[in-house]
Amino acid sequence: MVKFKIRDLDVWFGPTHAIKQVNMEIQSHEILSVIGPSNSGKTTFLRTLNRLSDLHASFRMSGIVEMERVDTRGMDVETLRRKIGMVFALPLPLPLSIFENVAYGIRMQGVKNRKTLEEKVEEALQQGYLWDEVKDRLDESAFKLSGGQQQRLCIARTLAVQPEVILFDEPCSGLDPISTAKVEDAMVELKKKYTIILVTNNVKQAARVGDKTAFFLSGELVELDRTDKIFTAPQDQRTEDYISGKFG
């Protein structure tokens, strides 16, 4: 099933043309890895999907981003962002307790019942593979967790809102290899229920977890195909140069 359909997408920040004429479809229940050098428009692409780009005063776009055939520009932005969760590059816990971090999104939807909140928080932490490590210290500040735990907390916090899509923006850039492996395991497990778009600077990570891989360069989508094809027989010379480490 097609989750996103993007047609003729152009994005500008002031005079900077950040995304140029991107057309693509994203299937549900897949992991799409987005790779490319810095400043290639990967993160902008991600933030245009959940409309966080709107926060920039100089942001402009043309073209259409459809989610399940509905134009995202026409949707209520809070509803859209509930459907599209996001995990940021650095672990960014809110300055609240572990429990309240996970409960935050649900609370903002008006849920007040303590029991419901507790159930949903536990469920989300289980899915984020963090429950066993934090179940006895839910009232501690989230900043007391290690970096890897904080990032899994952020994943659990995103899951608690029960989104349909999860955007990962270089989620392992600040993590050690073991924490990275845990986050990657979580992503592969999550794809059964969610559509996942993973922006990564780590080409190997894209090869490990992505069902499909998209290669961005200077704001253009160079190539999008199944991951094994991208990594064994890329159609475009630039893709081959990038994944073989000739530039980047």
Next chain:
Amino acid sequence: MRNPRRTEKIAFFFLLLATLLIVVPVGLIVVIIIQKGLPAINWQFLSDMPRQGMRAGGIFPAIVGTIYLVAGAIIFALPIGLLAAIYLSEYSRENMLTRLIKLAIVNLAGVPSVVYGLFGLALFVVFFKFGASILSGSLTLGIMILPIIITASREALESVPSSFREVSLSLGASKWQTIRHIVLPNAIPGILTGTILGLGRAAGETAPILFTVAAFYLPQLPHSIFDQAMALPYHLYVISTQVPNVDEKIRYGTAFVLLALVLVMNLIAIVIRTRFRKKKKW
């Protein structure tokens, strides 16, 4: 040939001298006022009405008047200042209008206090017919400290990392929910600090209350916000210049109480700020 080490020593000397020059007057003011004022301080001085044309008795109504004025100023200025700060920091985009508003706030902070006094007289006392009253004086002081509160609140709001806002919004919270639950709670210590500095300023100013509320001699407590009241800074001015043969002890005692009031407020601001810095979690 120049010896760089010697040059450095000379530079160091002048830097130290300049720093000491700042400390000396502050120290002297405090020492002189404590030395001359402290002997006057006793329970009767703090709790009694002034007597014999202010040459004896206490300064109780002036203390109460100042507290009323400061409280009134804050009740008026804090909500308006905070809401304006939230608008400027969270909602407005950079354009001609917001640039104009920000310029106005900066200029408002630079207006001499006596001009606020005249403005308060024209607007609140005469035009709105509040008369010389606690209400007029509080509103005038409130306008005077608005820029302090707006500037401090804006800085406090803007110092909350924007990544927190993005996280909150990405979880489907609305803009107002984000402000209410994430931005404001983390900005409160900074807002409080600015508010208390504003309080100190309001407590110490003479000119804005001169035409709007201050009573020359009123040995009773105000009954409502439409009454005139005595206030510490104006009382100090009166007994120092307008009334002959006031004992020096009473004058310095009054100055001591005023100084203590303002210093205590600043101290509270500092304590809040330090506690906040320790608690800061990012």
